[in-house]
Amino acid sequence: MLLDDKVVIITGAGSGVGRATAELFAREGAHVVAADIRDDWAKDTQRRIESSGGACAAIHCDVTSEPDLEAAIRHAVDAHGRLDVMVNNAGIASPGIGMQLEDHDDADWERLMNVNLRGVFYGCKHSIKQFKHQGHGVIVNTGSAAGMVGWGGVPYGVSKAGVIQMTRGLAIEVASLGIRVNCICPGAIDTNFATPPDRAFQPKPPEARELLGALHPLGRPIEAEDCARAALYLASDLSSNVTGIALPVDGGYLAR
Ligand SMILES: NC(=O)c1ccc[n+]([C@@H]2O[C@H](COP(=O)([O-])OP(=O)(O)OC[C@H]3O[C@@H](n4cnc5c(N)ncnc54)[C@H](O)[C@@H]3O)[C@@H](O)[C@H]2O)c1
Incomplete structure (x- = not known):
């Protein structure tokens, strides 16, 4: 068990990557919040x-x-006496597929930056405080391949580039304390992500999954479980000498 008895908070754990990560981490012995x-x-x-x-x-x-x-972290610490791993995963998509920069208004910009970037800032800030207090800890953020190259959805990409840069900067800031900070950078995943909030998620039909898969050199969509396994590597001692990386989980997309 790679996370035996570890106390882990996962944001956005109600769906997609967060849920797959929660399920895998629990199977690996973690107490998941x-x-x-x-x-x-x-x-x-x-x-x-x-x-x-x-x-x-x-x-x-x-x-x-x-x-x-702060309350989520307090909850974990009250229940278990510590927090071992913080997974800052919650995120939202641009409000419409194929939207151009000029189609976004201030409200879209603020929503994307608030959830995708400010949310990671708060998660990092308060978990680091706890990690410093207890003397250890690991952060795994969810960035995106769209934060590393131009992929459309410019404000979304900007928010994810910010997550990657927060990961690198913070990793250096806390490295001497033995605290590690990394992020995963998924390609296109078939999750709730692009489903409007008023509609129930339906996995994409085979022809749409084929199109999604064709984006990636390995030829298949990225699965939430692919991301969960990458997060497990970064959360566990398997990566004990790894910090400050943005790990693509993209079927080779970024290698093009
Ligand atoms: N789906 C993709 O193609 C893709 C690609 C690259 C990166 N990502 C990133 O992966 C992460 C997870 O996305 P997903 O694909 O699993 O999407 P998803 O929509 O299936 O899951 C996102 C979860 O975050 C939650 N959430 C949204 N806003 C929140 C908030 N303000 N506070 C707390 N929780 C909130 C949602 O309720 C949901 O449970 C996101 O950060 C996303 O940007 C997704």
Whole structure:
């Protein structure tokens, strides 16, 4: 078990990459705190983990709220006496597929920066405080391949480039304390991500998945579980001498 008895908070754990990460980490022995703005989804993650014998507590957390993130960390520390791993994963997409920069208004910009970047800032800031206090800790952020190259959805890409830069800068800031900070950078994944909030998620039909897969040299869509396995590597001692990296999980997209 790679995360035996580790205490882990995962934001955005109610769906997609966050849920797959929560399930995998629980199978690897972690006590998972599943934090999400959608209480019903977080509870569902908790139910799924508990029904397969794992440990999980769902907690309401809007990552744009600093008090919510502080409360999530307090919850983990009150329950277990420490926090070992913080996974800052919650994120949102540009409001429309194929939107040009000039199609975005101030509200879109603010929403993207607030959730995707400010949320990671709060998660990093408060977990680092706890890590310094207890003398150890690991952060895994979710960036995106779209934060490393131009991919369309410019404000989204800017927010994810910010996550990557926060990862690198913070990794250097806390390296001498033995605290590690890394991020994963997924390619295109078939998750709830691009589903409008008023519609239920449906996995894409085979022909759409084929198009999604064709984006990546390895020829298949990225699965949430691919991202979870990369996050497991970065969260566990397998990567004990690795910090400040942005690990592509992109079927070779960035190698083009
Ligand atoms: N889907 C992709 O193609 C893709 C590609 C690269 C990176 N990513 C990144 O992966 C991460 C996870 O995305 P996903 O694909 O699993 O999407 P998803 O929509 O399936 O899951 C995102 C989760 O975050 C939660 N969330 C949204 N806003 C929140 C907030 N303010 N506070 C707390 N929780 C909030 C949602 O309720 C949801 O449970 C995001 O950071 C996203 O930017 C996704």
